[in-house]
Amino acid sequence: MPRDSGTSRVSRWDQHGREHVVQVLRTGVQRTIRCETCGWRRGAQFLPWLKAEEHLAEAHQATVDPTVPRQPQR
Numbered sequence: 031m032p033r034d035s036g037t038s039r040v041s042r043w044d045q046h047g048r049e050h051v052v053q054v055l056r057t058g059v060q061r062t063i064r065c066e067t068c069g070w071r072r073g074a075q076f077l078p079w080l081k082a083e084e085h086l087a088e089a090h091q092a093t094v095d096p097t098v099p100r101q102p103q104r
């Protein structure tokens with residue numbers, strides 16, 4: 031059984047180190063993006079990841095991409 035086919039996620043951290051995740055769900059040609067933090071959701075036919083990033087930045091001030099190496103701040 032293939033896993034993670036058609037579903038992906040965008041995760042960002044806010045300045046408090048909390049992770050916020052937006053799921054990108056694929057249903058046919060349409061994609062739905064849904065925020066796990068606040069339940070926000072919307073359809074996005076194009077560039078759902080961009081919309082997800084926008085939401086994370088605007089709603090949660092979460093702009094830190096955990097997949098990008100950064101200087102550890104301690």
Ligand SMILES: [Zn+2]
Pocket residue numbers: 065066067068069070085089090
């Ligand atoms: Zn949200």
